[in-house]
Amino acid sequence: MNISNAPAPIDVRNLNHWFGAGDARKQAIFDVNVSIARGSLTILMGPSGSGKTTVLTLMGCLRDVQDGSVSLLGSELNGAGEKQQVQLRRRLGFIFQAHNLHDSLTARQNVLMGLQVHGRARDQALENEAARHVLELVGLGDRVDYLPANLSGGQKQRVAVARALVGNPEIVFADEPTAALDKESGRNVVEMLKALGRERGTTTVMVTHDNRILELADRIITLEDGRIVSDK
Numbered sequence: 316m317n318i319s320n321a322p323a324p325i326d327v328r329n330l331n332h333w334f335g336a337g338d339a340r341k342q343a344i345f346d347v348n349v350s351i352a353r354g355s356l357t358i359l360m361g362p363s364g365s366g367k368t369t370v371l372t373l374m375g376c377l378r379d380v381q382d383g384s385v386s387l388l389g390s391e392l393n394g395a396g397e398k399q400q401v402q403l404r405r406r407l408g409f410i411f412q413a414h415n416l417h418d419s420l421t422a423r424q425n426v427l428m429g430l431q432v433h434g435r436a437r438d439q440a441l442e443n444e445a446a447r448h449v450l451e452l453v454g455l456g457d458r459v460d461y462l463p464a465n466l467s468g469g470q471k472q473r474v475a476v477a478r479a480l481v482g483n484p485e486i487v488f489a490d491e492p493t494a495a496l497d498k499e500s501g502r503n504v505v506e507m508l509k510a511l512g513r514e515r516g517t518t519t520v521m522v523t524h525d526n527r528i529l530e531l532a533d534r535i536i537t538l539e540d541g542r543i544v545s546d547k
């Protein structure tokens with residue numbers, strides 16, 4: 316696959332964003348322009364408060380676009396209705412720093428939660444198989460029926476990755492996915508996402524402060540005070 320010729324799954328034009336109202340209204344994002352290639356792994360960096368999470372959530376359809384354009388998988392998010400947003404989110408995977416696993420559910424059951432939000436026709440045997448397959452993919456094939464309490468931090472985060480991937484998302488948005496992990500587990504998680512880019516064309520956009528994984532990125536975009544100051 317020639318990723319440079321594929322249409323960009325994310326295309327951001329003249330994006331501005333404000334928080335607060337009245338006198339407290341403050342601009343957080345200033346004229347951000349960026350186009351992300353299919354199958355690539357992009358890292359958003361920058362100091363605390365520079366706008367990384369705001370940009371990620373605007374791209375990921377988790378926050379309404381106020382000004383400018385975000386084209387996500389060919390759909391314009393500025394002005395998109397709730398129904399259209401829900402349909403788009405089903406094509407995305409999300410991984411957050413806090414893995415947010417349910418303590419009372421096994422690894423497989425937690426992964427199955429990732430399919431339930433997809434709202435597709437249910438076939439339990441097929442879903443179980445999909446959950447098992449994706450847990451094998453993240454190296455937890457022998458931990459399928461473990462509860463989170465019996466998994467290490469790195470293993471729990473890999474369950475969260477499996478949950479994000481089970482619906483075969485076209486784009487994965489990750490916010491500090493390696494922050495709670497040791498170097499090797501963190502690298503494994505990012506290498507897994509990179510492999511998905513190569514094998515399935517999955518696009519990943521990741522916010523991180525983690526210098527240990529920068530070399531794995533195809534592209535590093537740095538934000539400062541709500542503006543892109545470097546893109547390479």
Ligand SMILES: Nc1ncnc2c1ncn2[C@@H]1O[C@H](COP(=O)(O)OP(=O)(O)OP(=O)(O)O)[C@@H](O)[C@H]1O
Nearest residue numbers: 334335343361362363364365366367368369370522
């Ligand atoms: N819900 C909110 N209400 C008001 N201001 C907010 C809100 N969310 C973010 N901001 C402000 O917007 C700016 C960008 O925040 P954002 O969380 O995107 O930065 P960040 O680079 O992700 O920071 P960090 O690395 O600390 O997570 C900051 O000045 C922040 O205080």
